[in-house]
Amino acid sequence: MGRRGARGVAARSAIEGMRELAGAGLAAPEVFRRADELLRPVLEFDAVCWHTADPATGLVNSVQSEDLALDQFEHAVRLEVWADDLATFPKIRRSGVHAETLSRAARGRLEESVRFREQVAPAGFGDELRAVFDAAGGMWGCAAFLRAPDRGPYLARHRELADVAARHLGNALRACHVPGGSAGGAPDGVDQGPAVLVLDRRNRLQALSGPAEDLLARLADPTPSSLTVPTSVAMAAEHARRTAHGLVVPQLPVRVWTRDDRWYLLHGAALRGGEAQDAVTVVASPASPAEVMPLYLAAYGLTAREQEVALLLVRGSDTRDVSRLLAMTPYTVQDHLKSVFTKTGVGSRQELIARIMLGGGRC
Template sequence: MLEGMRELAGAGLAPPEIFRRADELLRPALGFDAVCWHTADPATGVVNSVQSEDLSLSEFEHAVWLEVWADDLATFSKIRRSGVQAETLSRATRGRLRESVRFREQVAPAGFGDELRAVFDAAGGMWGCAAFLRAPDRGPYLGHQRELADAAARHLGHALRACHRPTGTEPGVDPGVDPGPAVLVLDRSNRLQALSGPAEELLARLADPTPSSLTVPTAVAMAAERARRAAHGLSTPRTPVRVWTRDERWYLLHGSALRGGGTADAVTVVASSASPAEVVPLHLAAYGLTAREQEVALLLVRGSDTRDVSRLLAMAPYTVQDHLKSVFAKTGVSSRQELIARLMLGGGG
């Protein structure tokens, strides 16, 4: 099973197909009855899409609310900070499942028992995550199943990371054309009230693989809920939600709460193409560069030569050359000029 998971990284598949293949491999091994898959903003771990062939997602807006607002046990963010990549609700609650607000309000009402969550990290970024649900009569997940999920999650992280590499080969796409920012206005239930710019076309490109009760894509709803949380004075990182669209562009979604005029909890979400400075670190992570290799590559993109890199990073010149060789090998280029073209223009894959 793990060998099959490992092969996904080189299969050249898009996230929806990666998840379908992973389902086929993991379902008999983990013994789950339903699964909900997500891609994520690799820099922050914020969920930005949803896919499930088992669940109706008729109340997915509540799942989004819980993810942003509830200080629950075994959330995706807490699992990530714990140093493991998979955790079960039964283990996190020591068998007292009802201590979890997610279990009380979402898992149990849907007819499930234990939940196993996994985060798909690779090269310092979280590229996706999933929740595996099982019927109550199956009992809790066993220790070896959690460990298996942990190992499989690492392979899924690499597979999802690989499919975010820029290829510049999407049919009909001119990478030089920026459609400009899109502005969306949402009410307190995340229903779309107004839009401007290329928002309608962008919404279609951000659409979730599986329809849900949300009337906007998951990434937009997450940006809106984070803006509301910040407006209520609760600790919330002031970072946009990053999302990779079907035309191979990174977009940044900035949410901002509206005030006055009877607009309680209404928000605007502004979606714009990521700038080259914002894109390059994401591309470096997608190619699987280590943190040190990313530092070297960023300096090269900014015009530094080997001596500059050596001085700025307090690194011997031969060590810089070793890092350069690794950077070139991982990105599939043979010169600094090719590296810059690949990272800045998305040329070749």
């Protein structure tokens, strides 16, 4: 077998392994570790930085890397939020593909990328391949794969392979958030009320409320970084600063999944005047059932239309109401219901409501 044939066999084996991840019952950190083992030999990268994301907005809310020291990660967060750069995660997602290389986006002129000049090159790398992990209408994570300069730029086959792999990773991360039957109440001894944090202009913690100290531990990144707060908190703070400067920001708040399997909403607000200039208050509150229901339905892999039907059912509509509100026949509604029940593993509307309202998960 020639070199090209061997590469093809290795690529197919890696993709098959990626496909199996969605049913492996793994939490996000383990999904990423397994993906690293499968993809490193075929994508031929030297380092990777993994992120989970708020599926509703695509905003990065955690960081994980076994290759990088992350001693300049606060600068990476600022670049991600403020720099209008090439091949950013939002731009890749809007382009309709799942993966892009920095060298291709820059047409070979890597120095035109601020990220290359200030982050990639100083870290000793030559090209970056980014991938977004979309599934069921949400972006559940993303990653940046870096390679040494002597390897040359990523090739088309690397980008195409990453595009396919990213789809399977989206499904694997989505599956992490399937409700697992937890009651979704407060953990023993934990105050589930809003947590308040005050950060200075460099996102260093200046003050916090009682519940915030425990929440910070539950939001901690899998990999320590130069940030003194979790990535999700720093992202909420930076986007609050963008808002204060009158710049366009994604739909907020930032949604984040805690270590004890709960969704939290992070709202940031910039402070003004005196020594508070560019300081930010971040308020983190438990998401209500109404706020997380769309996320749970997406986690089950329901199509957009199936999610609409399911949400109306959970909110008390009957078949005739759904038929009228969504302008479809009762028979079509019943077809969607069968699919919803199959995907969520329930046999009735009452069971569906109970399953979605209970929440829970594994990431």
